[in-house]
Amino acid sequence: MPQPKQQIFEGVRVLDLVSRESGATIAGAYLADFGADVIKIDKPGEPGPALDAHYVKNGIDLQYKVKGRNKRHITLDLSKPQGVDLFHKLVADSDVVVENLGLGVMEGWGHDWETLRSLNPRLIFVRLSDYGQDGPYKNRRLDGFAGDAFAGFCQVDGERDATPVDSQMDMAGHVAGMWAAMSIGLALYWRDARGGVGQVVDMALYEPLYRLIQTNITPYTSSGKADMRYGNRRDNGIPWVDSHETKDGRHYSYSGATRATYRDTQLAMGMFRDPRFKDLPTAFVNREAFHDYAAAWTKERTIEEVDEAFFAFEGASAPCNNAEDLINDPHELAREHIVTVDDPDLGPVRMQGLVPKFSRTPGKVRWAGEQPGTRNAEVYGELLGLTAKELDELRAADVI
Amino acid sequence: MTTETKPQALEGIRIVDVGHVLAGPMTSSLLSDFGAEVIHVENPETGDFIRELTGAAGQGRASRGYDIINRNKRNITLNMGKPKARELFHKLMTVSDAVTENFRPYVFPRWGHDWDTLHSINPRLIYCKLSGYGATGPRQHRRAYGRIAEAWGGWAYINGNEDGPALHSGYSWGDTLDSLWGATAIVGALFWRDVQGGGEGMLIDQGLVEPLFRAIEQQVIVYDQTGVNVKRFGTRHEATPYVDTCQTKDDRYFRFSAWTEDAIRNLLSALGLSQDSRFNTFEACAQRRDEFSQTAQAWFKQRTLAEAEETFEKHQAIGAPVMSGEDLFHDPHIKARDMLVSLPDPEGDEKPIVMQGIVPKFSETPGRVRNACHPLGADNEDVYCGLLGVSRDELADLMAEGVV
Numbered sequence: 001m002p003q004p005k006q007q008i009f010e011g012v013r014v015l016d017l018v019s020r021e022s023g024a025t026i027a028g029a030y031l032a033d034f035g036a037d038v039i040k041i042d043k044p045g046e047p048g049p050a051l052d053a054h055y056v057k058n059g060i061d062l063q064y065k066v067k068g069r070n071k072r073h074i075t076l077d078l079s080k081p082q083g084v085d086l087f088h089k090l091v092a093d094s095d096v097v098v099e100n101l102g103l104g105v106m107e108g109w110g111h112d113w114e115t116l117r118s119l120n121p122r123l124i125f126v127r128l129s130d131y132g133q134d135g136p137y138k139n140r141r142l143d144g145f146a147g148d149a150f151a152g153f154c155q156v157d158g159e160r161d162a163t164p165v166d167s168q169m170d171m172a173g174h175v176a177g178m179w180a181a182m183s184i185g186l187a188l189y190w191r192d193a194r195g196g197v198g199q200v201v202d203m204a205l206y207e208p209l210y211r212l213i214q215t216n217i218t219p220y221t222s223s224g225k226a227d228m229r230y231g232n233r234r235d236n237g238i239p240w241v242d243s244h245e246t247k248d249g250r251h252y253s254y255s256g257a258t259r260a261t262y263r264d265t266q267l268a269m270g271m272f273r274d275p276r277f278k279d280l281p282t283a284f285v286n287r288e289a290f291h292d293y294a295a296a297w298t299k300e301r302t303i304e305e306v307d308e309a310f311f312a313f314e315g316a317s318a319p320c321n322n323a324e325d326l327i328n329d330p331h332e333l334a335r336e337h338i339v340t341v342d343d344p345d346l347g348p349v350r351m352q353g354l355v356p357k358f359s360r361t362p363g364k365v366r367w368a369g370e371q372p373g374t375r376n377a378e379v380y381g382e383l384l385g386l387t388a389k390e391l392d393e394l395r396a397a398d399v400i
Numbered sequence: 401m402t403t404e405t406k407p408q409a410l411e412g413i414r415i416v417d418v419g420h421v422l423a424g425p426m427t428s429s430l431l432s433d434f435g436a437e438v439i440h441v442e443n444p445e446t447g448d449f450i451r452e453l454t455g456a457a458g459q460g461r462a463s464r465g466y467d468i469i470n471r472n473k474r475n476i477t478l479n480m481g482k483p484k485a486r487e488l489f490h491k492l493m494t495v496s497d498a499v500t501e502n503f504r505p506y507v508f509p510r511w512g513h514d515w516d517t518l519h520s521i522n523p524r525l526i527y528c529k530l531s532g533y534g535a536t537g538p539r540q541h542r543r544a545y546g547r548i549a550e551a552w553g554g555w556a557y558i559n560g561n562e563d564g565p566a567l568h569s570g571y572s573w574g575d576t577l578d579s580l581w582g583a584t585a586i587v588g589a590l591f592w593r594d595v596q597g598g599g600e601g602m603l604i605d606q607g608l609v610e611p612l613f614r615a616i617e618q619q620v621i622v623y624d625q626t627g628v629n630v631k632r633f634g635t636r637h638e639a640t641p642y643v644d645t646c647q648t649k650d651d652r653y654f655r656f657s658a659w660t661e662d663a664i665r666n667l668l669s670a671l672g673l674s675q676d677s678r679f680n681t682f683e684a685c686a687q688r689r690d691e692f693s694q695t696a697q698a699w700f701k702q703r704t705l706a707e708a709e710e711t712f713e714k715h716q717a718i719g720a721p722v723m724s725g726e727d728l729f730h731d732p733h734i735k736a737r738d739m740l741v742s743l744p745d746p747e748g749d750e751k752p753i754v755m756q757g758i759v760p761k762f763s764e765t766p767g768r769v770r771n772a773c774h775p776l777g778a779d780n781e782d783v784y785c786g787l788l789g790v791s792r793d794e795l796a797d798l799m800a801e802g803v804v
Contacts, residue, residue: 156571
């Protein structure tokens with residue numbers, strides 16, 4: 001019996017062509033967290049200067065340190081004849097290609113599915129595009145933030161009767177990237193455990209988030225009622241799912257959505273004996289009074305006092321944390337959620353640890369996201385046997 | 401081969417779903433799209449609370465939100481707290497590949513289903529334990545639902561207006577993201593078991609609060625390196641001036657976004673601002689965020705949504721309308737991509753149940769949608785008698801005793 005692999009995706013090689021700004025970079029990062037050899041390919045000279053000023057330190061894109069972690073970074077111009085040749089050699093020796101370069105771009109450079117499949121029939125080719133490979137909108141442009149709008153998320157995010165807002169994370173991009181990771185796992189499983197072959201996976205950027213929003217389609221088609229924004233309240237105005245400001249200026253959310261947690265929410269806030277809220281129907285009639293009581297009760301207490309009161313009655317609730325709250329939190333530390341990585345650009349940096357916890361194959365954060373081409377010598381030497389002299393020539397010709 | 405005759409990636413994999421409401425049941429539902437056989441276990445007296453919560457029980461069929469969460473499954477009942485149920489459940493575990501649940505961490509052990517027991521019954525079993533805060537650490541015993549994950553994991557803090565409260569949306573983002581991470585983890589554990597020489601199942605311990613915390617990539621490192629918390633920014637984005645949502649002449653909303661030099665060039669060209677030195681470099685525009693917002697808002701206010709969409713497509717600028725369920729249901733692109741499927745109602749209503757199609761499109765192993773959510777206990781005979789070899793008389797006794 002051969003020894004089991006130490007990590008889930010050990011020995012699986014992924015060529016990652018997902019652009020650095022996209023939240024879908026999580027596809028490669030997730031697989032790399034759990035052992036895959038993910039080779040991130042940047043075009044020589046790209047990306048240009050990091051534009052998102054707030055997330056930049058000394059010219060370094062901070063967010064990419066997390067997005068690109070555990071990946072080996074090389075440069076390659078996939079459009080030049082020598083680059084095509086090198087890419088095809090890499091493809092022959094890989095399991096997965098994942099790309100979001102835009103419709104027809106790979107084909108234009110000679111990397112169509114028929115060619116790649118002939119080089120490697122076991123290849124899994126994930127085509128992540130804005131609107132998918134076909135359909136009337138295929139020539140329109142989308143990214144994760146606009147994707148949140150098209151997927152149906154923004155419609156339900158915001159205050160009542162106000163402009164729809166969005167969060168600061170690339171939700172559609174992240175969900176698409178995780179969906180790609182799941183799909184790669186499924187395609188690998190079918191190929192290797194079921195005697196299958198390689199295949200193409202076609203996914204539009206917004207489709208996974210659209211698929212996840214369980215309130216989008218069926219409730220509308222069965223009731224005829226369109227979804228809308230209701231701030232922190234629910235559409236029917238129930239006040240036992242809400243969020244309020246504390247005495248110390250923080251926010252606390254509770255969710256008494258079930259019969260038991262509704263009771264626990266009331267107990268926590270000392271309103272159980274109040275006749276206005278004696279049972280669910282009565283409390284619903286008096287929902288504005290319930291809301292005002294809860295808001296006033298929270299405002300009189302610090303976040304610790306509120307959290308303690310809810311814990312005492314097993315309420316489903318939590319403070320609205322920011323990074324500062326989380327980074328030193330005893331629970332987060334106990335779960336090993338904050339890891340420190342030594343980075344050549346920044347020195348020691350703290351970032352998120354591994355999620356989830358696999359009992360047999362725990363995964364590892366080995367290094368942070370690298371500069372383009374950091375591992376050219378290592379990867380081209382190890383996989384294609386290129387010498388330092390050959391690499392110099394390729395560099396001089398702007399191929400790598 | 402047609403889609404109907406092609407193989408499915410998870411054919412022959414059986415998952416038992418003891419989940420309730422959303423995060424647990426959605427996890428197995430995602431995998432059922434790709435051929436996994438899922439058996440959903442519900443309490444015989446109450447059923448999964450989602451049936452009541454999404455407006456079915458006693459309220460007619462107001463909003464069948466649970467169908468998308470529980471499609472493709474077989475539904476059985478089992479009162480997990482009863483001693484006889486333990487035996488039946490363990491029998492079910494011997495013929496299954498994975499089990500998922502989303503109770504607090506102590507609940508399964510209390511019923512006699514701790515990891516060591518399950519592992520000894522069936523060493524190949526994968527146990528996906530989706531609790532609120534994970535099965536270790538000081539907050540492990542606390543309750544959490546989707547909104548609690550959004551609060552704790554740092555997401556509510558970065559959602560909402562700058563001067564408003566931390567905000568939740570009307571959609572169960574925390575729960576459904578947890579289910580995507582859970583499903584992905586199960587696929588990974590299957591791959592390790594059957595392909596990577598593992599041979600055995602494993603325990604997956606994932607807190608509902610954890611995927612979101614991991615997903616917000618910027619939050620920890622930006623604070624660690626700059627001492628500043630990432631904060632909510634309404635319709636805009638803190639890191640770039642080139643993201644916003646504007647209202648059109650016909651009262652729709654349109655969201656645009658640009659993060660690369662190419663995308664910024666195309667956006668400015670669509671808005672007719674290519675030559676405008678107030679906005680045509682990142683640095684200049686970042687200094688005049690409000691002015692740029694007002695200029696963009698005025699541009700959209702003069703155009704219908706259709707006009708805005710046409711101009712954006714022409715200039716290859718990135719943007720999309722804010723879509724409601726109604727808009728999506730009527731959209732030609734959604735239809736062309738097979739993103740809507742229509743299923744017969746298992747409860748006999750003539751009106752079909754419409755829901756999302758299959759994502760993504762696999763060329764060799766396309767997924768399939770088989771059925772909407774079956775009624776409570778509809779598959780008891782099929783599973784108990786057909787799969788576990790319980791006789792019909794025994795099943796009748798178990799039902800009379802309230803075990804099934």
